[in-house]
Amino acid sequence: MxxxxxxxxxxxxxxxxxxxxxxxxxxxxxxxxxxxxxxxxxxxxxxxxxxxxxxxxxxxxxxxxxxxxxxxxxxxxxxxxxxxxxxxxxxxxxxxxxxxxxxxxxxxxxxxxxxxxxxxxxxxxxxxxxxxxxxxxxxxxxxxxxxxxxxxxxxxxxxxxxxxxxxxxxxxGEDGRIVSRVLRFYGIGEAELEERLMDLLDNQTNPTLAPLASDGEVTIRMTAKTESREEAVVLLDRAETEIRKLAGEYIYGHDDETLVSKAASLLIENRLTISAAESLTAGLFMAELAEQPGISAALAGGVVTYTAEAKTAQLGIPAEFLKEHGVVSEETAAAMASSVLAKFSTDVGVGLTGAAGPDPHDGEPGGTVWVAIARRGGSMETRKLLLSGMRNTNRIRAVKSALHILIRMIG
Amino acid sequence: MxxxxxxxxxxxxxxxxxxxxxxxxxxxxxxxxxxxxxxxxxxxxxxxxxxxxxxxxxxxxxxxxxxxxxxxxxxxxxxxxxxxxxxxxxxxxxxxxxxxxxxxxxxxxxxxxxxxxxxxxxxxxxxxxxxxxxxxxxxxxxxxxxxxxxxxxxxxxxxxxxxxxxxxxxxxGEDGRIVSRVLRFYGIGEAELEERLMDLLDNQTNPTLAPLASDGEVTIRMTAKTESREEAVVLLDRAETEIRKLAGEYIYGHDDETLVSKAASLLIENRLTISAAESLTAGLFMAELAEQPGISAALAGGVVTYTAEAKTAQLGIPAEFLKEHGVVSEETAAAMASSVLAKFSTDVGVGLTGAAGPDPHDGEPGGTVWVAIARRGGSMETRKLLLSGMRNTNRIRAVKSALHILIRMIG
CATH class of the missing domain: 3.40.980.10 (MoaB/Mog-like domain)
Structure with missing residues (x-):
């Protein structure tokens, strides 16, 4: 029909x-x-x-x-x-x-x-x-x-x-049952993912595989058509296994999960509290997290330090430190993460600093972003991003990247 | 064509x-x-x-x-x-x-x-x-x-x-010049605006008037078709004058202006600095402002205090004060605004607290929001909102309302 x-x-x-x-x-x-x-x-x-x-x-x-x-x-x-x-x-x-x-x-x-x-x-x-x-x-x-x-x-x-x-x-009529499943990827472009999965995409007919890119993420919708739901699930599982072999390291979730919903549910499930110190994202990381149901158990709050002075006055990062390492640096992102964690006594602290672009900021080209995530006890993960979008796209990407690190860290 | x-x-x-x-x-x-x-x-x-x-x-x-x-x-x-x-x-x-x-x-x-x-x-x-x-x-x-x-x-x-x-x-081709202008309203519903402008909407043909509501704002697009741009502008000016007579107090801008772009340009023009203490909006006010070009001259930063404890520890609002007045209250919003202004030594301080909904928060029904804006020197404006949307709609409305107060205050 x-x-x-x-x-x-x-x-x-x-x-x-x-x-x-x-x-x-x-x-x-x-x-x-x-x-x-x-x-x-x-x-x-x-x-x-x-x-x-x-x-x-x-x-x-x-x-x-x-x-x-x-x-x-x-x-x-x-x-x-x-x-x-x-x-x-x-x-x-x-x-x-x-x-x-x-x-x-x-x-x-x-x-x-x-x-x-x-x-x-x-x-x-x-x-x-x-x-x-x-x-x-x-x-x-x-x-x-x-x-x-x-x-x-x-x-x-x-x-x-x-x-x-x-x-x-x-x-x-019941000419077979239709069951579909969406796989969600982060950290890989659509073209690169399609290259990795080329054989599957070309030859796979049941389930069919439909890739879709948006906002720095890629999804693949798998749709199986069979006599029963059970058979469809078997086909979907088999295809997912194949895809995981080729690009599994980029899969972060299924169906309606998003980076932020996944991060929020991991925080809540693991009873972890979180705070953030945001510079270029100016509160966007916290505001996104706050949209998730039940988040008040995890999100304590945080600080937006848009200027260098605010980083010193509010987070206690010495002006000399900022001068030595630069405002947009791994060291500053890490200091922001540790400082906000201590200030809000949370289990996780996030630091986001960067040049949203298009102009350079403190000597770093537009699009350069450092993300740091500290955990109570001292462990720390950092990531450098080189983004090429507009200011606001870069901000959204920076937030997504922080959520992605967080998911890998506590997932 | x-x-x-x-x-x-x-x-x-x-x-x-x-x-x-x-x-x-x-x-x-x-x-x-x-x-x-x-x-x-x-x-x-x-x-x-x-x-x-x-x-x-x-x-x-x-x-x-x-x-x-x-x-x-x-x-x-x-x-x-x-x-x-x-x-x-x-x-x-x-x-x-x-x-x-x-x-x-x-x-x-x-x-x-x-x-x-x-x-x-x-x-x-x-x-x-x-x-x-x-x-x-x-x-x-x-x-x-x-x-x-x-x-x-x-x-x-x-x-x-x-x-x-x-x-x-x-x-x-130039079969008559088409010039249009958008008038932007805040604080009035589409139905009420249409009632006020009924005669104009029914009888006005050049320019045509097309109202449109979205996200708590209403716009009217006026489109004039004439031989020359100058004539079109005369017709548009005349229609705008008529509309202002009937509902001018709700007009805040033209064309591509938004509440946030208008607020940002007023801050920058008037060389005012701003900070915010956000509870239910969790950073959204600052993140929206940060999207505006040139805002780093005005936006110092702020604090997200999602929990009552954070309001006490980060903003120095005593626990007894919160208990006496309630977390969702005019007094707490005002205390947040004054405290963040002092902490970041800015010219303007914004406080946002409320129950995003649908559940009540600290005894106040979902959708109750208090906005406070403090100015250096001690003046303060507050507004209570009773919102009926979903959580995130209510957050966006709270931010818009704060921007609207700010525009009237410094405009």
């Missing part, structure tokens, strides 16, 4: 909102083994929408529409499909009652155009809208399935997941 | 990421008066991409592609277009040197597949990639313009805005 997702709405073409519905539906369809071949956005224009439907019918057998089911005269998705497929529109009694009930509850008069929202394609399975007024519907005609859902994500998302997806899974 | 935006990438069809590029480009094209009629997403599949190009050429005269310019063999956008339009691909020397330079700086070997990124359509205007490797390009063939840009938003967005958009504005 091949699907095309069609969003109807001029606000999308004007760039006022992102088409998050397409991502949501695509991700749900991937889980039930339905391939999405195209996503299309078209405005509130019956001529162009009709043309989009004609093209979609020629290349897909499941057309999923979002938007254009509302009460205004711009909302014309079902009218256009009805006209196109030669189907009548009829009032759905349950939907009509639910719309009338809403206006009664709100104590507002129901205007005539709201009755239009209860119109559905004759013969369609009606999907209840539990978070709004316009119902959804699923209809079939000439071997093509048409699923129509409202545009607002708050209405569409639960309707899709609770009602439409189970129906589609049935229609798509 | 009618545009179609075509995103190439199977990760979009698998629902792994949102197609934010389509929104970004659509919004930019709206500013220069180019209508987007369709947005399309297609996978890394040359057959289907070729078909999408054929359809797009039949209904648009500007085809904008994002994605598929990378080094891997899945990246085939330019190869497919070259094949389709009968154009050769040639190495762009500047791009090649820049890619080689990147590998040299990183001290990594350059793999052969990376050379492919420097290939461009013969005769195209090459767009430099200032944040990555693959250059963009703009080519014309048979009355159709083809704009190719990389997929990662960090690379695409600046390339589009700085290089492609000015070229497209020229090509689209």
């Amino acid at each position: 091949k699907a095309e997702i069609i969003a109807v709405g001029s606000e999308l073409l004007l760039g006022q909102i992102n088409n998050t519905n397409a991502r949501y539906i695509s991700s749900g369809l991937a889980e039930i083994g339905i391939d999405v071949h195209f996503q299309t956005v078209v405005g509130d224009n019956p001529g162009r929408l009709g043309e989009v439907i004609r093209i979609a019918e020629s290349r897909a057998d499941l057309l999923i529409f979002t938007g254009g089911l509302g009460p205004t005269k711009d909302d014309l998705t079902k009218e256009t499909i009805a006209h196109h497929a030669g189907r009548r529109l009829v009032h759905d009694e349950a939907a009509l009652r639910s719309i009338e009930g809403w206006f009664k509850r709100m104590g507002r008069p129901m205007t005539e155009n709201n009755r239009k929202q209860a119109l559905v394609l004759d013969g369609a399975v009606v999907l209840e809208n539990r978070h709004g007024m316009a119902p959804g519907m699923l209809a079939a005609s000439g071997g093509v399935h048409y699923l129509l859902m409202p545009g607002p994500p708050k209405e569409m998302e639960p309707m899709f997941t609770e009602q439409a997806k189970p129906l589609l899974a049935q229609i798509a | 009618k545009a179609e935006i075509i995103a190439v990438g199977s990760e979009l069809l698998l629902g792994q990421i949102n197609n934010t590029n389509a929104r970004y480009i659509s919004s930019g094209l709206a500013e220069i008066g180019i209508d987007v009629h369709f947005q399309t997403v297609v996978g890394d599949n040359p057959g289907r991409l070729g078909e999408v190009i054929r359809i797009a050429e039949s209904r648009a005269d500007l085809l904008i592609f994002t994605g598929g310019l990378g080094p891997t063999k899945d990246d085939l956008t330019k190869e497919t277009i070259a094949h389709h339009a009968g154009r050769r691909l040639v190495h762009d020397e500047a791009a090649l040197r820049s890619i080689e330079g990147w590998f040299k700086r990183m001290g990594r070997p350059m793999t052969e597949n990376n050379r492919k990124q420097a290939l461009v359509l013969d005769g195209a205007v090459v767009l430099e990639n200032r944040h990555g490797m693959a250059p963009g390009m703009l080519a014309a063939s048979g009355g159709v313009h083809y704009l190719l840009m990389p997929g990662p938003p960090k690379e695409m967005e600046p390339m589009f805005t700085e290089q492609a958009k000015p070229l497209l504005a020229q090509i689209a």
